[in-house]
Amino acid sequence: MTRRILRLGFELAVLIAFWWFGGWLARATGLPLPGGVVGLGLLLALFASGAVRPALLQGGAGLLLAEMLLFFIPALMSLLDYGPLLRSEGWKILLVIMCSTLLVMLVTALSVEGMYRWRSRHESR
Template sequence: MNALLLKKFARLLIELAVLLVLFLLGGQLAVWFGWPIPGGVMGLALLLVLFASGILKPAMLQLGAGWLMAEMLLFFIPALMSLLDYGSLLRDEGWRILLVIAVSTLLVMVVTAVTVELVCRWSLRHES
């Protein structure tokens, strides 16, 4: 039983290391190319390329990604605490900020849905 836990913990660490390396490599690529793209976005693009090429399977990172998703709230606490420093801004411009958040969230959802639909149709067309 103890060996099983140790093996699972080692796998978790390896998967987290792979995700961290992709994040750091994405940031370094953005610096090298001079692109104004965050390292996380570049890292996700690299991960997508690895998934699409078959070099990496999603199941290979399932434990690490699942752990990060479970602990995601911890990553937002510093951002939420920084809002306390801008109380007057939120009182004056809060409705505009919420409007931008709502519209951008809706746009992301719509674009994601349309993209998934187009990729599914393209995939079905090229399977046969």
């Protein structure tokens, strides 16, 4: 049990380090991207190159995904302070949320499909 907790802590620390480094890199280079996106891109590059195996971080990533709703509740509760804005511009906000969610899902699906095909080609060699 202790070993599992230590491994989970290590995995979370590595993921947080990528997030932090991505933020630093984005600020240092002036990239117009959030640090989390840059960090995930770096991690994806390491996965694709084979330098890091995805199974190494599976537990920490699974924990973050399982508890993802907790990250969004404060943002949703803050919307209650903006009732008049939501009544006048709510449909535009909803449209942007729906389009961005669709784009994220599409890019994620294409990335996973591309990585799956790349991996299957390279494993067959």
